[in-house]
Amino acid sequence: DSGVTQTPKHLITATGQRVTLRCSPRSGDLSVYWYQQSLDQGLQFLIHYYNGEERAKGNILERFSAQQFPDLHSELNLSSLELGDSALYFCASSPQEGDVYNEQFFGPGTRLTVL
């Protein structure tokens, strides 16, 4: 158990809908990262937040957005869902940002199925 929690574990929804995925980082960690893992692709970096501020963006679609709240939990919002959005969505956290050795601890993931 990494200490990172994600809810829900599974989510099944229809095309065109909107969903919110939630992540609580490890106690004391200020950084939260979101990744998408599809069957045919590796882990794709989506976005990084540090202490409430967006720090880096990857290949995140405009239909997706995220935020980190004052209590450091984060939410990933996916809208106008398409079949291709079906994937495992992982959240990871780390203590800080910077050039130091900074392992990311991954949560158990949310499996999203779009029908």
Add this chain to the structure above:
Amino acid sequence: GQNIDQPTEMTATEGAIVQINCTYQTSGFNGLFWYQQHAGEAPTFLSYNVLDGLEEKGRFSSFLSRSKGYSYLLLKELQMKDSASYLCAVRPFSGGYNKLIFGAGTRLAVHP
């Protein structure tokens, strides 16, 4: 651009040694990570290299050559539970960013 290459699949025998290679081309380099991921589960951290050379951690070792854009993960005394995907990830940026770029992963099957 950014590119990370690893073999898609490997097989090995219980008790043996296996080496999983990773080559990378990224805009900037600020560390290379190896993660293990069992099917449907979260990736778990195995090792980190930022300087050239070998880092050893029990049955697992990781090597880095920055000039060659090359790393390998060495697994010794293989056990059945080592059957998993092994992900190579590069942190390309410095200056406060901890974004990781992952390779597609190498699926390792350990046979008795």
